[in-house]
Amino acid sequence: MPQSTLDGTVEPLSPSRQALPAIGLYLLFQLVSFGLLWLMSWKADVSPGRFLDDFDANWFLSVAQHGYDQPVHAGPGGAPAQNSMVFFPLYPALVAVLTFVGIPALPAGIAVSMLAGCAAAWGLYVLGRDFAGPRVGLLMAVLWSIGPGSTALHLAYSEAVLMALVAWALVAVARRQWLLAGALALFAGLTRASAGALIAAVGVAALVAVFRGRDGWRPWAGGLLAPLGLLGYLAYVGIRADRVDGWFWLQNAWQMHFDFGVFTWIQVKEGLTSDHSSWITVTALIVLIAVALQLWTWTTRLPLPWQIYGTLTVVIALCSSNYFQSRARFLLPAFVLTVPLALVLARLSNRALAVLLPATAVLSGWYGAYMMTITHLAP
Template identity: 45%
Template sequence: MRAAWPAIAWYAALRGISLLVLWLAASDQNRSLLTILGKYDAIWYARIVTNGYDHVIPLKPDGGLATTNLAFFPLYPGLTALADFVLPGGARTAGIAVAWLAGLAAAWGLYALGAHLRDRRTGVILAALWAVVPHGLVQSMGYTETLFTALAAWSLFALLRGHWVTAGLLCTLAGLTRPTGAALVATVGLAALIAVVRRRDGWRPWAAGALAPLGLLGFVAWVGHRLGRADGYFHVQNDAWKMSYDTGAFTLKTVYSGLTKAMPLAFYVTMLILVIAVALLAVLAFDRAPWPLVLYAGLVVAMVFFGDGYFHAKARLLLPAFPLLLPIAFALAGARRRVTVVVLAAMTAVSAAYGVYLAIAWTYSP
C-alpha cells in the first residue's frame, strides 16, 4: 500500500481542487455543497437506506407504472446504511462518505493496474487521469460509480495476476453494485472458461467462473421474487424506467438531432465523449493491451452505446470504463514531466468547470 500513496494523494488532491471550485461557485449561488453532492440518484439510495425497497412498482395517477427503487442495486445502500450508524448528517451524507472512500480505493486499484502493466509512474498517472475526466464530479457524489470502479479495477488486477478466487469474489460484489457488472461478469467468466479449457490453475478458474455472476444474478432473481414474476428486474427497467437496449438507433438519432438543431451543452459533451471513448477503445486494442481489459472496456462502451434512453447520462455511465485511459497514461508516462503536468492541469480545469455546470446550471442527473 505504501507504494500507492502518491496515486491516492494525487487523486484526492485533484478531486479536492474540483470540489473547491464547486464550493466557491455554490456559495456564490447560496447553495449547499453537501446538498448538491447528495442530489438525484443519491436521494434514491438514501431512501432505500431509510425506507427499504418497494414491494411493488408504484403507479402514477393515470394508472401507468412509476419509477421504483427496485432498479437500484443493494451493495452501495447497504454500505451507506452501515456508515449511517457511525456518521452524523443522515443517509445522504453517509452515502457521500462511502463514495469518497470508494474513490480512494478505486485510485489504489487503478495504480495497481498501471504499475502491473508498465511501472509506478503509469499507475499514478492513471489514477490522476480518472480523477479529472469531464464527469469527475460524479465521483464525489452519492453515486455508485466509484464503488463499482474500485471493485472492477481490483477484480481485473486479480484476474491478470491469476488470483482467480479473489477476482470472482470481487466480481460478485461488483454485480451487486450496478448493472454494468454484466461486463465484468462476462470478462471474468470468459477468462475462467479459457483457463478451464486449457487446464490451467486447477480448480481456481472453476471457482472464479461460478462466483462471478452470483451477485448480478442474485439481485435479478430477488427482484423477480419480490414482484412475483421471473422477468421482474427487466420489467422494472423496460416498463417503469423506460430503459432498454436497441441497435444503437437511439444514440445515433440523438447525435443526428444534435447536429441539426440546438441542444444543451451536456448533450454535445456526451457526443464528444462517446466518440473519444470509441477511439480510445480502438487504440487500446491496437496497443495489444491484455485482452480482459479490452473486453471489459468494450462491453461497457457497448452497453452505453446501445442503451435506449437518458442520453445525457451516457458519459457518466462510461466512468467505469477506466481501461480507456490506459493509452493516455502510457503516453504521459513516457513524456517529459512538464508535459504531464500541463495535460493534467488542463484536464483538471476542464473537469472542475464542467462539474460546476453539471451541478448548478444543468437541472438533471449528471
C-alpha cells in the same frame, strides 16, 4: 524493490506506499472538483448542499435509510411506477453501515464514495504498474479520476464502489487468484447492472485457464461465483415484481432499456448538427472521443480480460436509451479507455504533466458542476 517515481528518483517503497501518489492525486483532484461544484452552486444562487443528495443520490440514500420499502405497482397504461429496487443494494448497504454508527446519511454516502475511490485509484495503479510500469499506473489512476463523468466520484453515487471492485478483480485475475476474482465480481454484481462486463471478463479468463489446464478447480469456482451477485439480485427483484424480467421492467419507469445505441446516435447527430443546448454538443463530443479511444484500445496489446471488460462497458454505456447527459458517467467505469492515453502521456516531462493534468481536472470538474447547477440535469 526499488521503484521509479514521477520525478525520476529511485527509492525503496513498500507495495502499499507505491500507490500513495495515485491516491493523493485522486483526493486532490476530487477536492478541486468538489470546490468547483460549490462555487457554481453559489453562482446559480442555489444552496451548495442541494445537489449533493439530489438525482440518483436521493434514491441510494433512501435505500440506505429505509431499505426497499416501496410496493411494486403499475401506473396508468400498465407502465411501472418508479421504484427504488432499480438501484442495486451494495452501495446503500455500505452507507447504512456508517449510518448505524451515527454518521448522517449524506456524509456517510460521500465518505463511502471517497474511500472506494481511493481503493479504485490504488487498484488502477497496480494494474497499470504491472502492465507497463509505475508511471503508466499512476497516469491511469489519475486520468480515470479526472474523466468527464468523475463528478460522481464525490457524490452519493455507486460508481466509485463499482470501480474499486473492478480494478481489484482484474488484479486478482492477472495474479490467477480465481476465488478472489469471482468474489469481487459477485459483489460488483450487487453494485450496478453494468458489472455484467466484469463478470464476462472474469468468466472468459477462467475458461481460458481451464482450457489451458491451469490452477485446477479454482478457475471453475471463480467463474461460477462471479455472476451470482447480479443473478441473485435480479431474481430478488423478479420475485418482488412477480415477473421474471422484473428489474428490466422497472427500468421502464425511467424510459431506460437497451436500444443498441439508437437513442445515443440520434442525440449525437442533433448535438453536432442542430442549434440545441451546448451541453448536448459537449456530451456528443465526449461520446465520439470515447468511441475513438475504444478503437484505439483494440490496436493496443492489452490483456484479454481488459479488452472484454472495456468493450462491453462502452457498449452498455452507449446502448441505453434516455439520459444522454449521463453518458460521461456511464463511461466512467471504462478505465481501459485511459490506457492508450497513459502510454502516450508517460513520455511527457513532469513539467508538462503538471500543467496538463490539473487543467483537465478543472475542465472536467467545471463540466460536471455546470450540468448539475446550471442545466439542472443529473450527472
